[in-house]
Amino acid sequence: MSPTPLVEISGLSKWYDDFSALHDIHLTVAEGEKVVICGPSGSGKSTLIRCINQLEEHQQGTIRVAGQEVRPGMKGIEAIRREVGMVFQSFNLFPHMTILENLTLGPIRNRGMDRAAAHKLAMEYLDKVRIAEQADKYPPQLSGGQQQRVAIARALCMQPRIMLFDEPTSALDPEMIAGVLEVMEGLARDGMTMIVVTHEMGFARRVADRVVFMDEGEIVEVAPPEQFFNAPRSDRAKLFLGQLLNH
Amino acid sequence: MALFGLVVCAVVFVAWRVNSVLVYDWDWSRVLGFVVRFDAESGAWVSNLLLQGLFTTIRLAFWSTIFAAIIGLVMGYWRTCDTLALRIISRTYVELIRNIPPLVFIFIFYFFISSQLFPALGMDNIDRNSPWVDNAVFRIAFGEPALFTNFLSGLICLALFEAAYITEIVRAGIQSIDKGQWEAGRAIGLSRRNLLRDIIFPQAIRKILPPLAGQFITLIKDSAIISLISVQELTFLASEVAATTSRVFETWILVAAMYFALCYLFAFIFARLERRANRARR
Numbered sequence: 001m002s003p004t005p006l007v008e009i010s011g012l013s014k015w016y017d018d019f020s021a022l023h024d025i026h027l028t029v030a031e032g033e034k035v036v037i038c039g040p041s042g043s044g045k046s047t048l049i050r051c052i053n054q055l056e057e058h059q060q061g062t063i064r065v066a067g068q069e070v071r072p073g074m075k076g077i078e079a080i081r082r083e084v085g086m087v088f089q090s091f092n093l094f095p096h097m098t099i100l101e102n103l104t105l106g107p108i109r110n111r112g113m114d115r116a117a118a119h120k121l122a123m124e125y126l127d128k129v130r131i132a133e134q135a136d137k138y139p140p141q142l143s144g145g146q147q148q149r150v151a152i153a154r155a156l157c158m159q160p161r162i163m164l165f166d167e168p169t170s171a172l173d174p175e176m177i178a179g180v181l182e183v184m185e186g187l188a189r190d191g192m193t194m195i196v197v198t199h200e201m202g203f204a205r206r207v208a209d210r211v212v213f214m215d216e217g218e219i220v221e222v223a224p225p226e227q228f229f230n231a232p233r234s235d236r237a238k239l240f241l242g243q244l245l246n247h
Numbered sequence: 248m249a250l251f252g253l254v255v256c257a258v259v260f261v262a263w264r265v266n267s268v269l270v271y272d273w274d275w276s277r278v279l280g281f282v283v284r285f286d287a288e289s290g291a292w293v294s295n296l297l298l299q300g301l302f303t304t305i306r307l308a309f310w311s312t313i314f315a316a317i318i319g320l321v322m323g324y325w326r327t328c329d330t331l332a333l334r335i336i337s338r339t340y341v342e343l344i345r346n347i348p349p350l351v352f353i354f355i356f357y358f359f360i361s362s363q364l365f366p367a368l369g370m371d372n373i374d375r376n377s378p379w380v381d382n383a384v385f386r387i388a389f390g391e392p393a394l395f396t397n398f399l400s401g402l403i404c405l406a407l408f409e410a411a412y413i414t415e416i417v418r419a420g421i422q423s424i425d426k427g428q429w430e431a432g433r434a435i436g437l438s439r440r441n442l443l444r445d446i447i448f449p450q451a452i453r454k455i456l457p458p459l460a461g462q463f464i465t466l467i468k469d470s471a472i473i474s475l476i477s478v479q480e481l482t483f484l485a486s487e488v489a490a491t492t493s494r495v496f497e498t499w500i501l502v503a504a505m506y507f508a509l510c511y512l513f514a515f516i517f518a519r520l521e522r523r524a525n526r527a528r529r
Contacts, residue, residue: 106435
């Protein structure tokens with residue numbers, strides 16, 4: 001694993017009016033590293049990863065992606081976003097476009113790729129998420145699990161250096177989850193740098209290099225999965241894991 | 248269908264009762280003569296005042312719709328912009344027009360446009376005999392060249408008035424698009440322009456079209472107000488015909504039928520288009 005930090009976050013704070021959403025976050029993610037972020041809802045996990053590609057603006061601290069600082073309202077944010085793929089809880093496919101068009105839009109518009117090359121690239125990734133035969137359908141015609149796999153392929157089509165996953169399986173029926181996790185694990189094996197917000201603790205155990213536990217806008221604990229799940233240090237993590245197990 | 252027959256029967260019965268009670272001598276011949284008349288000179292049937300008025304109404308509706316759609320689209324987009332100045336401008340526009348009676352608005356605007364703006368722009372001095380103006384295409388599009396400035400001021404009034412409502416339709420359409428669509432577009436690195444063009448507008452347009460069709464029909468009906476600033480459309484000419492012939496009932500019933508036919512025709516066309524669009528999507 002190369003030691004180059006791909007994402008460097010230091011002293012990051014964000015608040016809405018007088019509600020503090022994130023407080024003094026420090027996190028560095030190296031190239032090829034897989035980080036799983038977990039914690040109770042409302043703990044700021046999603047907000048944190050959404051700051052990385054500036055879907056949310058932060059008020060304090062610095063974020064660097066591949067060495068370049070990301071600032072609120074900055075010009076040229078599109079150039080950074082092309083290096084950062086994102087998968088949402090609710091898929092957010094474009095319903096008025098075919099699956100193939102969903103995938104080729106970014107490469108054509110942002111990377112300036114020609115249609116034929118984008119088409120070829122898109123088919124490769126659709127193949128990878130095992131959904132190539134659906135290329136000409138529209139998103140509402142697919143199941144939730146299929147849509148999420150398309151969303152992953154859409155993000156990959158930008159050929160990003162890092163992938164952010166914002167609770168990618170939370171909106172799925174249980175029988176759909178496995179297929180999506182499989183695709184994500186394949187991606188991890190291929191060496192993609194990933195930051196994953198999820199409640200799938202099995203996935204965290206299998207894939208994560210580090211688990212980041214957040215609560216009330218702060219990072220409470222960072223540990224390798226074995227250590228985090230078997231012997232959490234903080235009381236809040238113990239409470240959280242206890243609730244998951246008793247569930 | 249049975250219900251429709253029942254309604255027709257009821258209407259005929261009421262009309263018959265009214266007719267037997269009222270002492271009113273129906274005479275349609277003079278009024279119908281104002282729809283088309285026989286021109287002895289050319290030996291052909293030509294359109295008379297009421298039909299000409301209908302054509303002017305159609306022209307008014309056509310051009311006002313185009314202008315109102317453009318203004319409404321821009322203003323509606325501004326309503327959703329991040330830039331405060333644009334939001335203030337569009338919001339002020341909408342609130343101003345929605346909270347003034349259309350009639351008052353039209354009086355104010357008409358006198359401003361036709362007595363101040365047009366002379367300032369030199370519109371009063373258009374050469375009516377120039378080949379640019381005095382030709383068949385111009386007549387079909389805008390009517391009589393002599394009445395052009397009058398037609399134009401009516402048109403602008405109507406367009407500005409209706410555009411305020413279209414603004415709100417467009418705003419609602421854009422805002423009805425899920426936030427996730429914006430985010431997904433931004434996440435794949437689309438610029439704001441591409442995001443709007445490829446993702447937001449195509450989806451918003453589908454939601455906007457049905458209420459827009461309704462607003463278009465409202466516009467046709469609202470165009471009657473323009474008669475008060477002497478634009479020679481259907482309602483204006485109808486009041487002239489009613490005064491000349493003193494066949495008030497016949498004239499207005501006929502005019503109502505013309506408006507009904509026009510609006511119903513468009514409602515029918517829009518309903519067909521909408522159904523086809525829905526089918527195409529599946």
